[in-house]
Amino acid sequence: MNADIHTLTGAYALHALSESERVAFEEHLAECAACRKEVSELQETAVRLGSAFATPPPDSLKQNVLASIRRVRQLPPDEGSIVPLRGRRWPQRATALAAAAAAIAAIVLGSQVVRLDDEASRAKQQLAEVSSRYEAVADMIAARNTKIMAAEAGDMRATVVVSPQHGKVAFLPKDVPEPGKDKTYQLWLIGPDGAHSAGLLPDKDTPVVADTIEGATVLGVTIEPEGGSKQPTTDPVMTLALG
Amino acid sequence: MHGATSESASSGKPELRAVAQSGHQDLMGRVARGDEHAFAELYDMLAERVYGLVLRVMRDPAQSEEVTQEVFVELWRTASRFRSERGSVTSWAMTIAHRRAVDRVRSAQSTVDREARMAASQQDTPFDSVADEVASRFEQRQVRHCLDTLTELQRESVGLAYYQGYTYGEVATLLDTPLGTIKTRLRDGLIRLRDCLGVGR
Structure with missing residues (x-):
């Protein structure tokens, strides 16, 4: 395990890496089981930080969300993927x-x-x-x-x-x-x-x-x-x- | 110390959590098969937390609604890719929500806005929130207590990165601290929080 890149687990879990570092780190993650475990725990920790601010959204949002999913096709299951999907865009x-x-x-x-x-x-x-x-x-x-x-x-x-x-x-x-x-x-x-x-x-x-x-x-x-x-x-x- | 009580309180939870987890898994299975009622249940379960987090990062209620909607559409679209062994449904949803909010803040904001935001955030500590911003008081208390166990630099770094959506490079600039130090503080700060909140197995 590369000790230096490993210290990025925290910044990664907080989405605080730049784009290029994120890509490099995800490549590292795919090969490092210990890092994946730590990242998953730190992400779970970050979620607790986020949950502390739970706020009811406007009632209308639920109807909007339910209406919009009717127009969106779901992805089929993916059996083999290990690396998290990359959803970023290059406009x-x-x-x-x-x-x-x-x-x-x-x-x-x-x-x-x-x-x-x-x-x-x-x-x-x-x-x-x-x-x-x-x-x-x-x-x-x-x-x-x-x-x-x-x-x-x-x-x-x-x-x-x-x-x-x-x-x-x-x-x-x-x-x-x-x-x-x-x-x-x-x-x-x-x-x-x-x-x-x-x-x-x-x-x-x-x-x-x-x-x-x-x-x-x-x-x-x-x-x-x-x-x-x-x-x-x-x-x-x-x-x-x-x- | 308070740590003892909050830790024993949370150590009674794992069983409940496990039950809730397996229930969530069934729910996700139904959502993945296209069950709109199951999705409505998922929405009810997560909406306050997702919206609260997005609002916390973005500040603007209209944009936060928009991003929250995008998050739920993504949950619907990718439900079949959810793997319970990688973490809970809540964690999956909140991670997507945070990622989206941060992306939006980083890409949409003009340099001027961004600079203004950086200046404003210097008086803005992560936890000076208005009371009605907070629904889950227990969760809030526990998080606040655990944040108190961090060093000041750890707390500030984690808060700026997570609640304000800054990259660690920007955090380093804001706190006038070397990059390597911030990198390390983000990690050891989160590890300390993880242990205090009883996350992990």
Whole structure:
């Protein structure tokens, strides 16, 4: 356990970290059981501080809340996630990127993306070989409504698996050129409220499985400085429409 | 010392808490399956605490109502993702509420507002609240008692971060104290509160 980052449990439980520290700390949390326990206890403590100020809201609020949930679809259960969901938004820049990515997806990739709807079983068989190592992906393939797509852009080729039932997206690299010195590939899910990191590609062979985001329409891949970025800093080298 | 009485009072609670917890879990199961009546029950159970906390951070009643509504919509939307082993329903809801209120305060407020707020908060200790702001007097007393066991720096840091929504960097500036010290005070302050309030297992 890194002693220095561990002292951030208090600030994290109080939501007193800056955005970049929060992201770094959540990555640490995913690997540190002791930190998760402490964070959960300190969050519970913070809740007690908050509960001391209980105040009845106006009566009309209840009707408003009940009326608004009737228009909101609930998320399906998510069995595998360990890291807390990230609900933050990147307003302007991300929206611009989403538009750019969608345009690229529509114009450039229209001809390059090959849907393998008919070849799903072939992909399934291929993926079964790695299923012992990548059970999460295998489960997704087995689920109903799962989409399997081949993506190609320049020298890069990959298979993308989208499972609405699991609420997950998997990116399986096939041919991936070197990203360059001190660079890494980073995956993004782009939805109505912008781009959300879906993780870094650890190497040219290992699949990445990420929680999908509400209304995600495009998956994008950018080259980022080692360690990744909070938001895309380069134009995507590959985008794929998920719809 | 008062600590002894309040601690023995709360040590009688775990059983009740456990019963309440399993009840809450059933309720969450029903909410996750789309039961609107169960959701109305959840609202009744949490609304005063959620609204009170949001109001405490945001100050503005109209905006607090708006954020409270967003919080409940999020609880509805993500009910199936709730995991009881990660903490109570109340803790889950209040954590979301605090996060939303803090996000709103940080993003919506102009620099000028923010500076004014920072200046105003220097005369504003976390617990100088008006009496009618507080519904749960027992909870309030216990929290106040436990806050009294903190050092002044711990108490101020925790209060500025939690009730005013400042980052620890801003807290360090406000209190003219090194960053590392604030980081540590937030953690050891909360740990002391945790032990005093009897949180944890």
